[in-house]
Amino acid sequence: MQRKFNVNAQVFPADLSDPTQVKRLETQVAEIGDLEILINNAGFGVPGKFVEIQAERNAEMIQVHILATVRLCRAALPGMISRGRGSIINVSSIAAFMATPRNATYSATKAYLNVFSEALQDELKGTGIRVQALCPGLTHTEFHDHPGYEDYKRRIPEFFWMQAEDVVRESLDALKKGRVICIPGFKNRLIVAIIRNWLGALAAKALAARLRQ
Template identity: 45%
Template sequence: MSDKIALITGASSGIGKSFAEILAKEGYNLILVARRKQKLNALAENLTKQFSIESKVLVADLAKLEQVKVVEETIKSLEHIDILVNNAGFGLYSSFTEDNYERQLDMVNVHVVASYMFCRAAVPIMLRKNEGIIINVSSMSGLMTKYGNVTYTTTKAFLIVLSESLQEELRNTNIKIQALCPGMTYSEFHDTKELEEFDRSTVPKRLWMCSNEVVTKSLRAARKGKVVYVPGFLNRLSLLFFKLFLVRKISQCFISRNEKKA
């Protein structure tokens, strides 16, 4: 492969697929990672034809450490990598202590371990050219850590802290890191068996974004150096309300404690 290379995990649907389509249109050669081979092959074939780029498919289950290693080795073998998108992920409603222990560990591997290892593999290669972009797809949940849903929230918060601290370490380089924190986004995310009880109509339509819009905004923000990025005005507004509500709750707590002491 020559020219620009982007590696995208979770490229078989939703936000990852949009990253693949938009970056292919920009002329990037692609390495597409996910479990569903047929979907990846169809996407690769289509984008290769449409945009005269090269696309490689890498089938890997990122919940399995030996398969994470294979992707890591692939990254290390590249002469250069221009964009890395750590996007693969899934949702889970579960109580931390009661159920779904295996799936919670899978989530830690997919969201945390794989992203961490791929960042570690990609940064030294990006440093050789002193340029590159890494987008870690987190979630608004990662910024709303008083919200419950422990494993999802914690793993997504990890990606935010990883992105911020890595960007700080790389502050004197041209490498840009972003934690992308989408709100409700149309994709297959809510169609999995774990979230099958989720009813999209319970969330107001105006709070939903399409994955193409999320990705276009994310790439624009990443190129401008925005490290923690929440796409969509309404999402940013609801986050502000969430924080103000928390600040009010905390200050109420201090006030009532002090009242008790007095």
């Protein structure tokens, strides 16, 4: 990677569901003297009814999506503030806009990231730092290869999916424009607009119920 992109790259592997490893990573992040961008991307889903999912998995999700993100932002920001520049992208989801049954913890953690990112950007006004909550819809990655998502690719038409490269392009464009909540793709923006309208929310619930059958 260093040679291909002519960059200085270092890898700090960490299991973000383990608070001790997150603590170590915090120190490493704080020590990077020229950190330009922090992307809190790690995430996973465990579809199913809340009471049927192991308590440990829900706690791990909160640890990875929320606690690791909050701690890494806190570690990165003092350096960014003193340099007067830097960007943070917290990878959320359009699920943040829906109280999604069978994804209760997932959608709630992503909603946290949206509100957190908006408040943080407000606090950081005038510092030269940009914060974004990136809210993709269905995107072709390995996310839906995990247990519980087997039928998503089969049942949800290709029309609703995006390529990861397109999501990244829209995210970086939105970052330049200073847009905090970035929903990539016109179709995803339309879905969110519909969900935010009560009639649309009812239709979305009916559709979700059909998908669960």
